[in-house]
Amino acid sequence: MLRPNLIYILPNLFTASSIFVGVISIVEASKNHFVLASWLILLALVFDGLDGRVARMTNTTSRFGVEFDSLADIISFGIAPAMLLFFFTGHEFGRFGILVSALYVIFGAIRLARFNISTAKTDPNVFIGLPIPTAAIFVSMWILLFHKYTLEPYSIILLFLALGVSILMVSNFRYPSFKKIRLDKPMVFKTMIILVLAASMLYLFSAEGFAIIILAYVLYGPLRALRTLNIRKIKIKR
8 A cells, every 4th residue: 555645656657657757758759750750659548547547536636747747748749749850851841840849849848838828718628729648649559550551752741740639739620528428327328339439540550549539639720710600600690
């Protein structure tokens, strides 16, 4: 059994693990081990998800933990995917490649700073702007697809995709947070079936499955905004 003072260290160990894995991802990307570097960013996401949940379960949340988590995010989900993108294709496009990687990190840092100062004021079920971990997984999974299907001649598309998610991070589009999902009893069984099917598809087509899921989430914000705008226009006409 953990001693009370050691329990406070546990969530921060997961945060430190996220940073460690992010740094390894950068090193592997510099060695052109793009597949491993991409999956390491996904592993960093697992550690990032565990630190907050462990802190809440053990009632060890702290201001230090929040700040430490933000610093971890900028390394694992800001710098790591930016360097992965640069080593994979950005270096081939000179200043434009450098600019895209730099903007991704800068906008990711702005996204984290805005999140930290507005957490208490916003709806906990909604994110304002695309979360930086989602942007990181989006970039890494699409790099995996381009590498797997030898689409390197068209890799400039990745730069524009990364630039797009960078802008979405600092946008005002709303995204679901899934932090407080409450399911009715009839929905529990259906949700379980859907999750099992999704897990099966991810097992068979890991890179493709993650890429499609993340793409759907990324598009949710702009599509939701368009739908809301159309509804308002219809109401005004009436």
